[in-house]
């Protein structure tokens with residue numbers, strides 16, 4: 001069955017090819033550098049280091065699961081973790097948009113990925129840390145993750161991508177998440193790919209009645225990157241939280257495309273995205289909220305704030321509301337600005353020097369995104385990375 | 396030695412001359428009040444003293460604790476012991492009041508060659524200062540001034556002043572926006588901070604504040620100049636007569 005899916009995907013990928021900037025969804029992001037490159041399938045064990053965030057780590061080195069580096073042997077009943085190649089589920093491939101070049105090439109060629117399942121009623125508190133190491137120059141890594149949370153279950157997943165500095169490669173990930181009724185998936189993505197790499201991820205989440213899907217996507221790496229985050233609320237009283245932070249410098253280009261589909265009444269979706277851009281970096285944020293005709297009493301909030309640290313940095317932000325129901329509460333907003341000089345002066349009059357003051361204000365700007373983070377280790381880890389990034393930028 | 400010595404100070408904002416030759420000397424232990432009509436330059440004076448770069452000193456000299464303030468950036472003036480309680484305190488999203496205060500206290504201590512306070516010492520200090528200026532705990536946890544009411548912001552300014560223990564406190568209309576009880580609490584706080592080596596410059600429109608914080612000297616600032624100085628009774632005269640005689644003379 002998987003073979004059939006892969007064959008179909010390969011046919012679609014070959015027929016459609018990569019998108020161009022003539023397509024509305026790709027207007028601001030030119031992927032010709034990926035489309036025209038030749039990537040190898042070379043493989044080696046990875047020399048990269050990583051910091052396990054908790055007891056459970058699932059490590060993929062250059063696109064392949066490493067049992068040696070991973071640690072997920074001791075699992076309670078109701079929790080299943082493994083390679084997607086070993087644990088097949090008929091729902092794989094049913095969520096992600098088969099027409100997208102990145103999804104179809106992924107389906108055709110994925111070499112491995114994480115399979116995570118928590119059964120009905122299972123509340124698993126230990127965060128599952130997925131680590132993807134990339135240090136083969138010139139390679140493509142197609143990774144496929146699958147997350148399934150049963151009725152009234154709970155699971156936390158942290159995807160972290162780490163790349164060898166100076167290596168040029170292409171990471172192409174698809175993550176599909178199924179959250180059954182009253183389920184809770186707390187999902188994080190920390191993207192620390194090399195500054196010369198290409199990184200694309202499509203994340204698709206399907207939310208049942210009364211379920212919660214929370215996603216925090218934090219991006220530091222890749223020369224050219226994009227997150228396509230798509231949520232579908234299919235049962236009443238579902239809640240989707242999709243927050244994100246991108247910290248860009250040099251000539252990095254990073255694009256977030258969000259699509260939140262309110263198909264049924266009484267659901268909430270909240271999206272808070274913030275970006276800090278230095279040098280000649282460029283960010284794209286496109287957040288589309290669709291409220292279908294039946295989706296009365298929808299509560300949707302979206303905002304995107306950007307802080308420019310340099311005149312050369314640029315942002316295209318396009319919040320979009322598409323509302324077909326009449327009893328809804330929807331707001332969106334976007335800002336692009338520089339650091340508040342009045343705030344800086346205020347801090348200075350309290351003895352805080354401007355360098356420290358700038359760092360405090362910049363961190364505060366970013367940190368708002370992390371306010372809702374429930375997973376303590378994820379929060380502390382991300383905060384540390386943000387501080388590190390800010391210190392580098394100050395130099 | 397005088398704590399603050401202002402000599403023939405001229406200053407401009409956005410190329411517009413505002414201060415036109417101010418002379419004022421504050422000795423340790425003294426409280427000076429400045430009164431004057433809207434737009435006369437009171438906040439401009441406090442901003443020039445605090446080191447706001449939007450306010451440009453064009454002539455004259457200011458010595459703070461014997462040192463020319465031209466040599467000090469805003470944060471260095473604060474570290475050297477100058478404190479400005481803002482007429483319009485600034486909201487800072489994303490930084491808790493406690494974190495902000497700790498950063499400020501330790502920045503000042505570092506400059507003054509004192510040990511850094513650790514979390515415990517800092518909390519002890521907060522508890523201590525809360526006795527001087529009553530401030531609700533939830534305001535300390537919230538982001539600096541964010542969503543604070545007008546009165547809460549003003550009280551937070553005085554709390555910060557108590558924490559930073561400056562040599563000179565400049566209070567720019569700290570009384571405006573305060574209810575009667577809050578005015579009393581803030582004034583008591585300022586009085587508790589009065590000491591033989593600390594001075595205050597109190598800017599206000601209302602004689603009422605000066606009933607509580609009794610000044611040694613009162614100055615009237617009109618059109619960027621001090622047109623009259625006197626004792627505390629001058630404030631009472633102004634309350635009766637207003638500024639008409641000076642404003643009219645200048646044809647404003």
Ligand SMILES: Nc1ncnc2c1ncn2[C@@H]1O[C@H](COP(=O)(O)OP(=O)(O)OP(=O)(O)O)[C@@H](O)[C@H]1O
Pocket residue numbers: 408409411413431432433434435436437438439440449482
């Ligand atoms: N940033 C600025 N840009 C332009 N003009 C300014 C600026 N700041 C102050 N001014 C002008 O300078 C003059 C003095 O203002 P200032 O705020 O010092 O008055 P003030 O005496 O404090 O008045 P108030 O009693 O209303 O607080 C006013 O005419 C004001 O409009």
Ligand SMILES: [Mg+2]
Pocket residue numbers: 437438439482567568
């Ligand atoms: Mg004023």
